[in-house]
Amino acid sequence: MRDLAKDYLERKVSRRSFINKATAAGFSLAAAQSTLKSLAPMVRAESTVMQTVSLRNGSSQTYSSHYETDTAVTVRKSLTGTGGELLAEQIRSAGARFIFICNSSGMGPLCDAVVDRPDIQFIQGVSENQAVAMADGYAKATGEVSFACFSRVGGPIASANMYNAMKDRTPIVVVTDHMDSQADGRDGHEDLDDWLDAFKQYTKWRWLVKEGNRIPEWVTHAYKVSSTAPGGPTFVRIPRNVLYQKHKAEIFARESMSVPMDITPNPKHVERAALMLIEAKSPILHVGHEVWTSGGRAQVVELAELLAMPVVQAWSWAADFPTDHPLYLGGYLDQAVRRRFQGQRE
Known part of the structure; x- marks a missing residue:
């Protein structure tokens, strides 16, 4: 293959x-x-459409659009601007409408860039952990990847909710600044020898960007990893001087960071599972947050009612089965529920 x-x-x-x-x-x-x-998303047509636009500073940038031969269209734009402008344009291309941020001097170049992009809105929290919490809630409510950013020194306090996002498998891209390139590695103010290792256990992927022209590439990768099931937070750090410097880079389209997950199951396996349920003397349905995130709640209720099958809930941030439904027993780890079900089996 x-x-x-x-x-x-x-x-x-x-x-x-x-x-x-x-x-x-x-x-x-x-x-x-x-x-x-x-x-x-990776297929490119040979034809290229060129478009020129003007930026605030009066300079012109050329956008090259590559159209696929299949159903989807992928657009790659060549842009020259500050690292903050490249970052803003890339998250905009990824579909971001909101930036969850807190008092954050380190992300000044991004804030400057958003002035020219009124379709992106800041949602401000008073602390870094609140910015991540708001991003987490937005991703859960919409099913879309959310974007949070703050100054590098806020990483430790924000990590608590990054941990929660990892446990809930919430797709969040977190970006902070990093020590200036010329001062990195000197154990200076707001610096550590290894900022990424501390976040390893509760992020799916993390990266320190060194080259400004690769900011869109690594941010795109962060979106792709975060959005691919099972989801989770990704973490990118960009040196502050790189955010202020000008670079030329390609902006990647949303289609190029999407990994389709609608794989059709083998009919034989479905039939086998159905037969196991029908022949079971005392079946029980154990549901988790995947039911909610996949939009399968109504189908799960229908299955439970069809077989008159009791339902227990795994630990989950979502209501994967109606708690007022007659077939709902409660949480699987609830000792009373387990005793009740064991009594039914006996």
Whole structure:
């Protein structure tokens, strides 16, 4: 499959040929189609559309748009600006409408850049941990990746809610500034030898950006990792002087950071699971937050009612099953619930 995907990206095989060869190799049609869908954001057409826009400083920038041959469209824009402008444009391209921030002098270049981007709005908290908490709530409510930022020294206090986000698998991209490049590694004011290691256990991925022209690349990667199931927070640090300096970089489109997860299950496995439920003498349904995040609550209720199957709730931030439903027993770790269910089995 890897070789076949490579040939497809290099345009050596068509969509139809890809599906034919994949199924001939033993993959199901659903698997072949799902793989094609995941490759779609990486496919580029040969034609390029050029567009010139003017920035506040009067200079002009050229945007190159590459259109895919399939259904999706991916746009890559070449932009020259400060590191803060590259950061603002990349999160804007990722679909960010809100920046959750606190009193944050380290993110000054980003704040300056947002002046020219009125479609992005700041939501300000009084502490770094509150900024992450608000971003966490927004991501949970919308199902979208949220963006939080603050000065580097606020990392330790913010880490408490980054830990919570990791446990809840909430997709959040967290960005802070970092010690200036020329002073890094001297154990100076607001500096540590290794800022990333402290966040390793409660982030899916973390990175220290060294080159300004790669800010969009690493922020895009942070969005991709954070949004891919199971979700979770990612953490990016950018030296403050790099945020103020000017660079030229490509801005990546939202489509290029999306990994489709709608994989069709094997019908045989579904039939086997259904048979196990039907033949079970005393089945129980154990639900977790994946029910809510996948939008499957109504279907789970329907299944429980169809089989008159009691339901217990795993620890979850979401209401994965109606707590007032007659089939709802309570939390799985509740000793009273476990005794009740064991009594039913006996």
